[in-house]
Amino acid sequence: MPTVKMTVNGKAVSADVEARTLLVHFLRDTLELTGTHVGCDTAQCGACTVHVNGKAVKSCNALAVQLDGAQVTTIEGLANGDTLHPMQEAFRDNHGLQCGFCTPGMVMSAIDLVQGKSNLSESEIRAGLEGNICRCTGYHNIVKAVKAGADAMQAGKGR
Amino acid sequence: MAADSGTATGIGASPKRKEDFRFLTGRGTYTDDINRPGQTYAYILRSPHAHAEIVKIDTAKAKGMPGVAAIFTGADYDKGGVPCGWQIHSKDGSPMIEPPHFPLCKDRVRHVGDQVALVIANSIAEARDAAEEIDVTYKELPAIVSTGAADKAGAAQVWPDAKNNTCFDWHIGDKAAVDAAFAKAHHVTKLDLINQRLAPNAMEPRAAVGDYDRATGEYTLYTTSQNPHVIRLLMGAFVLQIPEHKLRVVAPDVGGGFGSKIFHYSEEALVTWASEKVRRPVKWTSDRSEAFLSDAQGRDHVSHAELALDKDGKFIALRVNTIANMGAYLSTFAPCVPTYLSATLLAGVYTTPVIYAEVKAVFTNTVAVDAYRGAGRPETTYLLERLVEKAARETGIDRVELRRRNFIPKTAFPYQTPVALQYDSGDYEATLDLALKMGGWADFENRRAEAQKRGKLRGIGISTYIEACGIAPSAVVGSLGARAGLYECGQVRVHPTGSVTVFTGTHSHGQGHETTFAQLVSDTLGVPFESVEVSHGDTNKIPFGMGTYGSRSLAVGGSAIVKAMDKIIAKAKRIAAHLMEASVADIDFKNGEFTVKGTDKKVSFGQVALTAYVPHNYPITELEPGLEETAFYDPLNFTYPGGTHICEVEIDPETGVTQVVNFTAVDDIGRVINPMIVEGQVHGGVVQGIGQALLENCAYDQETGQLLTGSYMDYTMPRADDVPSIKVATHSTMCTHNPLGSKGVGEVGAIGSPPAVINAVLDALRPVGVTDISMPATPHKVWQAIQSAGKAKAAE
Numbered sequence: 001m002p003t004v005k006m007t008v009n010g011k012a013v014s015a016d017v018e019a020r021t022l023l024v025h026f027l028r029d030t031l032e033l034t035g036t037h038v039g040c041d042t043a044q045c046g047a048c049t050v051h052v053n054g055k056a057v058k059s060c061n062a063l064a065v066q067l068d069g070a071q072v073t074t075i076e077g078l079a080n081g082d083t084l085h086p087m088q089e090a091f092r093d094n095h096g097l098q099c100g101f102c103t104p105g106m107v108m109s110a111i112d113l114v115q116g117k118s119n120l121s122e123s124e125i126r127a128g129l130e131g132n133i134c135r136c137t138g139y140h141n142i143v144k145a146v147k148a149g150a151d152a153m154q155a156g157k158g159r
Numbered sequence: 160m161a162a163d164s165g166t167a168t169g170i171g172a173s174p175k176r177k178e179d180f181r182f183l184t185g186r187g188t189y190t191d192d193i194n195r196p197g198q199t200y201a202y203i204l205r206s207p208h209a210h211a212e213i214v215k216i217d218t219a220k221a222k223g224m225p226g227v228a229a230i231f232t233g234a235d236y237d238k239g240g241v242p243c244g245w246q247i248h249s250k251d252g253s254p255m256i257e258p259p260h261f262p263l264c265k266d267r268v269r270h271v272g273d274q275v276a277l278v279i280a281n282s283i284a285e286a287r288d289a290a291e292e293i294d295v296t297y298k299e300l301p302a303i304v305s306t307g308a309a310d311k312a313g314a315a316q317v318w319p320d321a322k323n324n325t326c327f328d329w330h331i332g333d334k335a336a337v338d339a340a341f342a343k344a345h346h347v348t349k350l351d352l353i354n355q356r357l358a359p360n361a362m363e364p365r366a367a368v369g370d371y372d373r374a375t376g377e378y379t380l381y382t383t384s385q386n387p388h389v390i391r392l393l394m395g396a397f398v399l400q401i402p403e404h405k406l407r408v409v410a411p412d413v414g415g416g417f418g419s420k421i422f423h424y425s426e427e428a429l430v431t432w433a434s435e436k437v438r439r440p441v442k443w444t445s446d447r448s449e450a451f452l453s454d455a456q457g458r459d460h461v462s463h464a465e466l467a468l469d470k471d472g473k474f475i476a477l478r479v480n481t482i483a484n485m486g487a488y489l490s491t492f493a494p495c496v497p498t499y500l501s502a503t504l505l506a507g508v509y510t511t512p513v514i515y516a517e518v519k520a521v522f523t524n525t526v527a528v529d530a531y532r533g534a535g536r537p538e539t540t541y542l543l544e545r546l547v548e549k550a551a552r553e554t555g556i557d558r559v560e561l562r563r564r565n566f567i568p569k570t571a572f573p574y575q576t577p578v579a580l581q582y583d584s585g586d587y588e589a590t591l592d593l594a595l596k597m598g599g600w601a602d603f604e605n606r607r608a609e610a611q612k613r614g615k616l617r618g619i620g621i622s623t624y625i626e627a628c629g630i631a632p633s634a635v636v637g638s639l640g641a642r643a644g645l646y647e648c649g650q651v652r653v654h655p656t657g658s659v660t661v662f663t664g665t666h667s668h669g670q671g672h673e674t675t676f677a678q679l680v681s682d683t684l685g686v687p688f689e690s691v692e693v694s695h696g697d698t699n700k701i702p703f704g705m706g707t708y709g710s711r712s713l714a715v716g717g718s719a720i721v722k723a724m725d726k727i728i729a730k731a732k733r734i735a736a737h738l739m740e741a742s743v744a745d746i747d748f749k750n751g752e753f754t755v756k757g758t759d760k761k762v763s764f765g766q767v768a769l770t771a772y773v774p775h776n777y778p779i780t781e782l783e784p785g786l787e788e789t790a791f792y793d794p795l796n797f798t799y800p801g802g803t804h805i806c807e808v809e810i811d812p813e814t815g816v817t818q819v820v821n822f823t824a825v826d827d828i829g830r831v832i833n834p835m836i837v838e839g840q841v842h843g844g845v846v847q848g849i850g851q852a853l854l855e856n857c858a859y860d861q862e863t864g865q866l867l868t869g870s871y872m873d874y875t876m877p878r879a880d881d882v883p884s885i886k887v888a889t890h891s892t893m894c895t896h897n898p899l900g901s902k903g904v905g906e907v908g909a910i911g912s913p914p915a916v917i918n919a920v921l922d923a924l925r926p927v928g929v930t931d932i933s934m935p936a937t938p939h940k941v942w943q944a945i946q947s948a949g950k951a952k953a954a955e
């Protein structure tokens with residue numbers, strides 16, 4: 001079995017995995033980082049979204065072995081202790097989540113979407129979230145949360 | 160109880176949710192996150208055919224594959240079938256046909272996805288690999304999937320006992336009176352409608368972990384359920400014959416349900432049963448593709464409706480004929496959806512004096528159909544509001560005016576409908592007026608004209624609806640065929656130091672009960688919001704419960720908590736009276752303090768709690784120590800939320816693409832505990848309704864019975880850029896028969912919205928000659944309708 005080495009949430013990890021292991025299963029099963037979810041099997045829902053080298057990636061659509069040496073951030077790696085990332089905080093403030101299942105992927109996508117951009121319009125945010133499905137919220141509050149999170153990140157409260 | 164306690168966490172306030180920290184940091188515990196020591200993985204080999212005989216299953220080679228612990232087929236399964244929880248009787252008094260539903264098929268498969276073999280291995284990959292090597296010989300049979308054609312001559316027969324594939328042929332109402340009224344009608348509006356089949360698609364796929372403990376003989380099932388006690392009852396008593404005290408069912412964090420996680424599914428029984436056989440825990444997690452083939456689906460009604468009007472536009476009679484598709488098996492609540500959850504709502508918000516409905520339920524070679532958000536009420540609302548709209552067009556009476564003319568006036572409550580239900584309260588004029596104002600109804604024509612300049616067809620549509628939820632009075636539903644009671648249980652445990660744990664039999668899978676119920680308890684007992692913890696989802700912790708569906712959690716579950724708190728307060732008053740050497744009758748309780756009328760004596764709730772557990776100075780001969788109470792609340796009636804939804808769309812005639820540009824929902828849901836959560840519920844429901852109206856459809860190949868929309872590539876889920884922001888308001892009249900006055904909000908969005916959207920689409924298309932369209936109004940369908948109308952016009 002090939003060995004995979006990567007940095008996940010700032011920690012170096014290394015494990016032997018079957019070559020067919022998807023990144024999402026490597027995270028969930030091998031590293032027990034179960035915050036990253038699986039919502040589909042066709043790379044359509046975005047529940048599995050993580051950051052690979054700073055960019056949002058659907059972790060169900062990449063093999064762990066492809067990402068040898070990568071820097072991976074999952075939802076578990078966002079908050080600083082009990083201090084939430086401004087995007088997490090914005091989701092809480094705006095009731096941008098209900099069952100919470102799509103939420104980790106939604107937050108990871110949102111951060112990537114707004115990074116380095118200012119004043120995204122509602123339609124830009126909606127278009128940018130097109131790869132993430134939420135069945136609970138009707139997106140209304142997610143869109144509000146992303147806007148608020150973006151503003152907070154811009155204001156330098158975040159990273 | 161104060162409407163607003165003045166704090167930011169009381170009833171009527173919107174504190175941030177207690178649940179959110181764990182969900183936002185990846186610390187939620189969903190079923191698939193649970194792993195038990197020594198766990199194995201189950202893969203279910205499913206039928207590739209819609210209808211076939213199983214001639215032979217050869218598992219020899221598969222059993223030798225690496226990592227395989229066991230393979231079971233229908234021949235190995237020695238326990239019971241999955242039961243149905245509701246019995247309907249046909250017009251002639253005969254009971255519905257209830258075919259057996261074994262977790263593994265014995266000799267025949269009846270839908271694509273039917274369960275043929277259970278493979279258990281050390282890893283899911285090994286289980287899948289082994290399943291590949293199972294050799295099943297099928298003899299294919301003709302299949303029937305069409306709802307409308309299932310009872311016709313020549314259709315393939317799904318079950319030998321169900322002649323013409325008919326499960327039951329039921330009716331309600333006074334046929335003779337309806338016929339007589341139609342004979343006198345000034346005008347009759349007729350409409351044929353399809354309420355298409357939907358896949359509920361909670362984002363968390365179902366999962367189940369069975370864990371048998373050899374030492375104690377106890378079974379634990381972790382499962383994605385909206386109602387763990389119901390699963391314990393159905394699976395324990397009917398399927399596996401495990402007594403309740405040896406069976407624990409845990410529904411941890413659950414990622415959305417929308418009805419699809421109410422039902423007892425055979426996979427739950429399989430992992431529990433198999434964990435005893437292989438003496439190791441067994442985990443099964445559904446793929447999304449598998450979910451499309453195994454989660455109960457929703458709707459799927461074909462209806463014909465006729466509305467009789469007098470010369471003033473008053474509705475004088477309604478008749479409806481519906482065929483409802485049950486799928487291949489009867490799911491837990493399937494029979495009550497098109498009958499008691501649907502036909503009983505046919506009065507809607509109108510004074511129609513006589514109504515007659517016939518509902519025939521049919522079996523087909525498709526996935527079972529059962530409750531999906533709204534369950535029966537969206538179907539009825541869609542039918543009524545399309546019919547009323549058509550009647551307005553045909554009679555030339557303004558569509559808002561026609562509705563007003565027929566509204567049940569607010570002075571008429573309690574209002575007895577001709578189809579069994581008695582509405583307790585409502586004010587339909589008020590929700591209508593507010594929605595018209597918020598939705599900009601009066602100046603819509605300006606927006607239509609402006610859109611026309613841009614080459615767009617703009618339309619506005621309305622729906623005024625009612626629904627029945629907060630289910631339900633046990634005796635009533637029992638007389639209608641329910642095989643369970645529908646009360647709820649609440650337990651309030653006040654700890655010695657004054658903090659409180661609340662145990663509820665309802666289950667939260669997105670609704671935010673941990674927050675709302677904490678607000679309710681904190682406000683009532685005067686303890687800090689932070690000191691209240693809400694516990695749910697574990698049959699070993701919660702005394703009992705019927706779970707969450709039918710928008711019942713607050714109206715029924717919340718009422719049970721209120722009743723338990725009443726008992727807490729009554730006992731606490733006796734303790735306080737003892738401490739202050741006063742008579743119980745003189746004790747007042749307010750804001751967490753007990754006082755003696757006419758004096759300045761007081762003790763706090765915390766002091767009383769401590770005294771209850773450290774009963775040194777205590778009326779010990781009259782009162783037990785401790786401060787914990789349980790209440791079961793059985794509702795006296797259904798609750799009746801209602802309101803008005805207004806939708807505005809813009810259609811590009813070149814492409815047929817419909818964009819929802821405005822949506823307003825004004826709902827009467829009774830008392831609101833947390834407005835933020837209420838709005839969120841409406842947003843989500845409305846978008847599911849827009850999804851039904853414009854995007855979603857389970858399409859089966861009519862010939863082969865293959866599900867054509869078996870993944871997110873083909874089944875169109877609403878995405879962020881498909882929907883607008885939504886204007887939401889509430890205008891409440893109180894429920895008159897529960898202690899909270901709450902009616903329920905979980906389903907209103909999905910119930911009121913689809914006809915508002917389609918009425919808007921038809922309003923937009925009317926200028927180009929289109930008068931009918933079916934859901935989902937996809938670009939393709941809209942474009943075709945425009946083309947055919949154009950051709951028809953040209954031919955005139």
Ligand code: FES
Nearest residue numbers: 039040045046060
């Ligand atoms: S699980 Fe990765 S996109 Fe759905």
Ligand code: FES
Nearest residue numbers: 098102134135136
């Ligand atoms: S919060 Fe449930 S799917 Fe988005």
